[in-house]
Amino acid sequence: MPDSSSIEINADRLWSRLSELAKIGRIEARGVTRLSFTKEERAAKDLVASYMREADLEVREDTAGNLIGRREGKDPEASVVLTGSHVDSVPNGGDFDGPLGVLAAVEALQVMEEQANETERPIEVVAFTDEEGARFGFGMIGSRATAGTLTSEDLDREDEDGVSIAEAMRDAGLAPERIGEAARPEGSVHAYVELHIEQGRILENEGLPIGLVTGIAGPVWIRFTLEGEAGHAGTTPMKLRRDALAAAAAVVGTIETEAARTGTTVGTVGQLDLSPGGINIIPGHVSFSLDLRDIDQGVRDGVEARISDEAGRICKERSIELATETLQRLPPVPCSEVVRGAVREACEALGYEPFELASGAGHDGMQLADLCPVGMLFVRSKYGLSHNPDEYSSKEDCAAGADVLYRALLKLGGRS
Numbered sequence: 001m002p003d004s005s006s007i008e009i010n011a012d013r014l015w016s017r018l019s020e021l022a023k024i025g026r027i028e029a030r031g032v033t034r035l036s037f038t039k040e041e042r043a044a045k046d047l048v049a050s051y052m053r054e055a056d057l058e059v060r061e062d063t064a065g066n067l068i069g070r071r072e073g074k075d076p077e078a079s080v081v082l083t084g085s086h087v088d089s090v091p092n093g094g095d096f097d098g099p100l101g102v103l104a105a106v107e108a109l110q111v112m113e114e115q116a117n118e119t120e121r122p123i124e125v126v127a128f129t130d131e132e133g134a135r136f137g138f139g140m141i142g143s144r145a146t147a148g149t150l151t152s153e154d155l156d157r158e159d160e161d162g163v164s165i166a167e168a169m170r171d172a173g174l175a176p177e178r179i180g181e182a183a184r185p186e187g188s189v190h191a192y193v194e195l196h197i198e199q200g201r202i203l204e205n206e207g208l209p210i211g212l213v214t215g216i217a218g219p220v221w222i223r224f225t226l227e228g229e230a231g232h233a234g235t236t237p238m239k240l241r242r243d244a245l246a247a248a249a250a251v252v253g254t255i256e257t258e259a260a261r262t263g264t265t266v267g268t269v270g271q272l273d274l275s276p277g278g279i280n281i282i283p284g285h286v287s288f289s290l291d292l293r294d295i296d297q298g299v300r301d302g303v304e305a306r307i308s309d310e311a312g313r314i315c316k317e318r319s320i321e322l323a324t325e326t327l328q329r330l331p332p333v334p335c336s337e338v339v340r341g342a343v344r345e346a347c348e349a350l351g352y353e354p355f356e357l358a359s360g361a362g363h364d365g366m367q368l369a370d371l372c373p374v375g376m377l378f379v380r381s382k383y384g385l386s387h388n389p390d391e392y393s394s395k396e397d398c399a400a401g402a403d404v405l406y407r408a409l410l411k412l413g414g415r416s
């Protein structure tokens with residue numbers, strides 16, 4: 001373990017900025033709520049912009065509302081190094097998910113300025129618009145726009161009040177028809193590196209403050225619909241039943257078994273609806289969701305195929321009609337060796353074990369993978385909690401993460 005005196009970034013400044021940002025959108029003790037294109041998100045961006053100016057960064061916002069702070073390189077024409085995260089949150093979210101990555105990056109560039117450390121490449125901190133997807137059920141809007149993959153149909157998606165992304169953008173003073181201008185040209189980005197809280201308990205379990213991310217798991221979302229036959233719970237013998245829930249229970253058991261078998265895949269049934277829903281009625285109809293992830297697409301798809309075969313067999317045996325619908329299918333994104341190498345070197349220089357782990361949660365880097373090499377580093381989360389008001393990473397761990405980020409950025413930027 002390195003001693004804290006070797007830390008170059010200003011831990012107090014980073015911590016006090018995190019605390020200030022956490023006041024925006026706070027509802028008593030119930031965490032922070034900063035949905036995209038709201039006044040809370042605007043206030044958060046304004047505060048971060050003020051910190052960017054303190055760090056002597058050149059501040060702008062693109063047509064997707066991404067807030068960008070740039071530190072010029074010795075070669076202003078060189079491809080840029082991007083770093084950052086997001087400042088939107090889920091409802092009643094925590095103080096660290098997103099803000100830590102943005103503020104650690106601002107801190108790193110401020111120290112670079114204070115120490116007069118020049119880099120060949122420009123470095124830009126980005127606070128991406130709507131990473132979480134909490135408002136429109138469709139996240140990573142800012143990073144998709146940066147990658148040039150956002151379509152005008154995407155902007156038709158609506159929040160629960162029927163306000164579309166395009167309308168929300170207009171209300172926030174943005175012009176949705178100009179969203180294409182936020183796309184970065186091919187070859188213009190050297191690398192993207194993001195610091196984020198782990199949102200899991202692997203690092204805590206290992207007793208390590210920092211982790212080096214190997215890849216971001218890609219989720220498949222599938223909806224299973226099972227049609228059996230509703231009937232009287234008292235008069236229908238067991239052998240004559242077509243119980244949709246009993247069949248669903250067997251499928252859910254298969255999901256757990258097949259995901260666990262690989263050691264890396266995670267499978268979750270988080271939604272389940274049944275009808276008619278009476279205490280004395282056999283369930284005739286069940287629908288449930290599956291979220292299946294792995295950082296290896298082949299492994300994930302293999303598990304999916306086995307679940308699908310087994311679900312078909314179970315339902316056939318029970319005379320249940322089964323239908324499945326794929327709601328989302330994202331490829332996993334391996335972190336690039338360019339970024340992993342820079343983070344590993346930074347960890348080693350500072351005396352941190354470059355412990356490797358996968359990201360089970362999605363992040364903006366997934367959207368940028370076709371644009372540039374991407375990578376991430378994680379900071380330990382207390383109890384692994386996230387999307388929760390009790391989400392917490394210690395001041396020391398946040399500072400350690402920012403310090404590693406600082407050195408990794410110097411490496412990626414080409415310190416001169």
Ligand SMILES: [Zn+2]
Nearest residue numbers: 097098131196
């Ligand atoms: Zn996040």
